[in-house]
Structures are given as C-alpha cells and as structure tokens.
Amino acid sequence: MNKPVAGPLEGAGPASVAADSGPGGGGGRHDKWRLHALVVADDRGRVIEWNEAATLVFGYEREEVLGRHLSKLILPPPRRQEGIRRFQSLFDGDGDGASRPASAPIEAVAMRSSGEEIPVLARVTRTATAPPNYVFSICDLSGTEPTELNHRQLEAIVACSEDAIGTVALDGTVMAWNAAAEEIYGFSAAEAIGDKVENLTVPRELRGELQHWQRRLARGETIETETRRLRRDGSEVVVFLRGLPVRGDAGTVIAAVWIARDITDRRRREEREREEAESLRWVRRIGSALAGEDLLLAAQPIIDLRSGRVDHHELLLRMDLGTRLAKPDEFIGLAERSGQIREIDLWAVRRGVEFAAKAPVAINISAKSLGSELLLAEIDRGLERSGVSPERVTIEITETAGAEDLEQAAAWVARLTRRGCRVSLDDFGTGYGAFTYLNRLQVRELKIAREFVARLRHSEADRRVVSTIVAVGRNFGMTMVAEGVEDEETLEIVEGFGVELAQGHLFGRPEIIGEGWGEPG
Numbered sequence: 001m002n003k004p005v006a007g008p009l010e011g012a013g014p015a016s017v018a019a020d021s022g023p024g025g026g027g028g029r030h031d032k033w034r035l036h037a038l039v040v041a042d043d044r045g046r047v048i049e050w051n052e053a054a055t056l057v058f059g060y061e062r063e064e065v066l067g068r069h070l071s072k073l074i075l076p077p078p079r080r081q082e083g084i085r086r087f088q089s090l091f092d093g094d095g096d097g098a099s100r101p102a103s104a105p106i107e108a109v110a111m112r113s114s115g116e117e118i119p120v121l122a123r124v125t126r127t128a129t130a131p132p133n134y135v136f137s138i139c140d141l142s143g144t145e146p147t148e149l150n151h152r153q154l155e156a157i158v159a160c161s162e163d164a165i166g167t168v169a170l171d172g173t174v175m176a177w178n179a180a181a182e183e184i185y186g187f188s189a190a191e192a193i194g195d196k197v198e199n200l201t202v203p204r205e206l207r208g209e210l211q212h213w214q215r216r217l218a219r220g221e222t223i224e225t226e227t228r229r230l231r232r233d234g235s236e237v238v239v240f241l242r243g244l245p246v247r248g249d250a251g252t253v254i255a256a257v258w259i260a261r262d263i264t265d266r267r268r269r270e271e272r273e274r275e276e277a278e279s280l281r282w283v284r285r286i287g288s289a290l291a292g293e294d295l296l297l298a299a300q301p302i303i304d305l306r307s308g309r310v311d312h313h314e315l316l317l318r319m320d321l322g323t324r325l326a327k328p329d330e331f332i333g334l335a336e337r338s339g340q341i342r343e344i345d346l347w348a349v350r351r352g353v354e355f356a357a358k359a360p361v362a363i364n365i366s367a368k369s370l371g372s373e374l375l376l377a378e379i380d381r382g383l384e385r386s387g388v389s390p391e392r393v394t395i396e397i398t399e400t401a402g403a404e405d406l407e408q409a410a411a412w413v414a415r416l417t418r419r420g421c422r423v424s425l426d427d428f429g430t431g432y433g434a435f436t437y438l439n440r441l442q443v444r445e446l447k448i449a450r451e452f453v454a455r456l457r458h459s460e461a462d463r464r465v466v467s468t469i470v471a472v473g474r475n476f477g478m479t480m481v482a483e484g485v486e487d488e489e490t491l492e493i494v495e496g497f498g499v500e501l502a503q504g505h506l507f508g509r510p511e512i513i514g515e516g517w518g519e520p521g
Contacts, residue, residue, distance in 0.1 A: 186232030353382030358518025390420030450484025
C-alpha cells in the first residue's frame, strides 16, 4: 500500500473545514459553510488517509477505513458500480505522471455508516506519484453545520481543560459541565446539568451580581472578573471568571460559556504577602514613632459617681500617622509579635508617670511586660524623678494578661502594690478564670468589660452578669468601674448596682494630652 504524500495533504486535518476559494471552487457560498471530508485513496481505490471531518461526515473512524475500498464505504449499494466506473475513467489516458488539477465538482449521493444517504459535492485531485494517489475533497451538502467539527474539537479541549467550563442557558440552566468543574465545585455533571447555576455555586449575596452579568452576556458583552463561588460542601473558592456569549444561527445570543480558574491559593498567597508587607510597614512606623514624637497619649476621665468629680484619667495610646491617629487595635498585636511592645510599655510608663504629677492616671501595660523587672525599675525611676505619690499611678492589666502566668503575675502585682501604686484588672468578665484572678491578684480596682455594660439597657442576662460582678468585687473590697457608659439610662443602671466609678463618652471622649492638661495649679 502506498503511503500518503506531502503536498496536497499538508495542512489537511481537523482544521480543514473551509472551502477552496478562487476560480473553480465550484461550491460557491455553500462550501464556505460546509464540512470538507478529505480522503486519500490509492490507484485501486483503497483508503490510505482519512481526516476528522470525514469521520464527522460519514461516521467511520480512521482506523476502521484504512485499506478498505472508498466506494464500498461511502456509496449506496445501487450506486457503487457507477462510482467505481467513474473513478477509473476519471483520468484514463493520463500516463505522464504529472499531477492533475482538481476535477470539476461532482454532485452525488453518498452514504453514512448508519446507512443514511446524504448529498455531497466531490472534487478529485491526482498526485504526482507513481502509482498515483487520489485526494477526494467531499463537501457535505446535507445541512451539517460548519461548527460541528469545531464543536467536537471544543469538546475535547473542554474535557481536558484544567479550567472549570460550563455552558449555561440565558435563564441560568446548566447545559454542559466539564471534569474540571466537577473537581473545583464538587458537583458531578449529572447533578449540575439541568439545575440553575445560582443554586449550585453562587453565594446568596452574589446572586444579584450574577443576574447583572447574565444581562450583559445577553447583550453580547463578555465578562472578566474575580469573585467567590461555593463548593458542594459549602466552602468557598475564589475564582477568576470569564463569561463568553454563545450565538445561534441568526447571530443572537442563546447561551453563555463560563470559564473559571481556581485562584484561592493564589489569593491566599497574595493576601499573606500583603499582610507581611503591611506588617513590615507597621514595624517601621512603630520604630520611627519610638525614636521620634509620633507616640501620643490620650486621656479619658473616670468619674466618681458619688461626687460627680473626676477620680483619675485612663491614658490611651495613639500613634500619629500624619493624616490621622492610629488606635492600639491597629498596631499593638503586631508590636507584641515583633517584640516592640516592651519598648512601647516602657515609653507609656515613663510618660504616664510624668503626667501623674498633674493628675492621677491609669497606665495600660501589655501581657508581655507583666513581670518585667525593667518595667518596675522604670516606674521606680519615674516616681523618684517626678516626686509623684505612687497612689496617683494605677497600672491596668487585662484579665487575660494575668492568665498567661498567674504565679508570675501575682508576685509582680504584690511588688507593685508594696510600692504604693494601685493595680486595676481591666476587661473583667471576658475570660474564663475571672474569680481565680480575684483570689490571687492583689488588685484594688475592677473594671467591668464594656461589652456587658453596653447591653445593660436591653439584656436581662447582662444585667445579671454585671450585678454578680459588682457583688463579688464588693466582697473582695474592690472599687468597681463601669466601662463604656454612653447614656443616662445605662448610668442609672450601674449606679443602681452600686458601682463607684464610671467611664465612657457620656462623661468625655479621649483627648490628646497637651499643654495645660491636668488639675488646676
């Protein structure tokens, strides 16, 4: 059997679906939109090459037809002898070995593997080989759409794609669903096809967004965006999503293809990189603030409810960023992780003790500094340098700070109280060992967490909690402070519980300490 030759077959393959052009094309406008089966036969009419379009037109796979007589494959039985005769007589008398141009197109009736008869337009070209081969270009005139081959190629691409690809009707019904979509979303094709895409993968809060995109696709627009989608197990995946309109014969949009790539890992990596970059910026800001004058203290009054006068001020840390003041929530956690918190605490104690010469103050310290010998030494130096009475200095520690090392905390608090300073337990009630801390730590003041105080007007449960905290604190001989008192009704409730001190916007907001701050004179 002769091998197919180069030349006429170069480039003849799955992409060869467009018609020949130019004079002698024969098929005119029909060929432009028809499939061209390209078949090569030897001089005995046996098939030696068969392209994918031929498979689509006739239904035979290439492996099935090689070596078989072409006429017996594609011609109806009543027409086979005539077909064989016409093939043999096509180039009778040509012995010069030269290639021949394509013959005039021949309209004929061919047969698919199923037995269905179809009209075709065939052209034959003889190759310059000895013996010659014959290239048949057979155009299907039965109405097969030109996109059928493209569809088969697309199906192969879709099936193997790592991107999730689904075809969705304009009403949102899933029509196709590839293996990557099954992998990314967790829904099998059987589960997805026929259901609405919004029921499968779209978070409820993003369904309006999807409807907007569907309207845009219906107008022929394309979509490219990053968004969130749901998996079958309810977890979320971040995807880069591309939506493409699908047009029908009349050119109108009839569906959409959605292509999604899972970028969850990439988004997480980018988020980590952003967080690391932001952390590094904050570390530099904190270092710069400690070296300069960008750390500030704001004072908020704490009122004696019996006299209505200011008992002392809580000093609250701020950082001047130039355009605004940053609160501790923005940078204290990072300062604890970077180790800069100890320097911040030393700075706060140093400045706080200085301000205590003007008015009694409460200075917040972090859990990392609880038990610090350096901090005790700084307090001693500040008291000695300023001549301030230790009772004018309250050190606030949080309930959870004491929990990290209760023995160390108890020893450190005892040493501090022996110096004459007051110790306040902040945010009381938010941890798990609240009453254990009261029993072990020599604190003078108990601050009821603002989250309980803020709900007193509306929550009977929170009223019971606060009432219990006040009763316990009174049994330990502690002064009770209610944080977060924002209105008269809440004030009336805490006064009814017997709370001695209160703090909140009702009495004054934190203000940056400036010249002239503190007690008169």
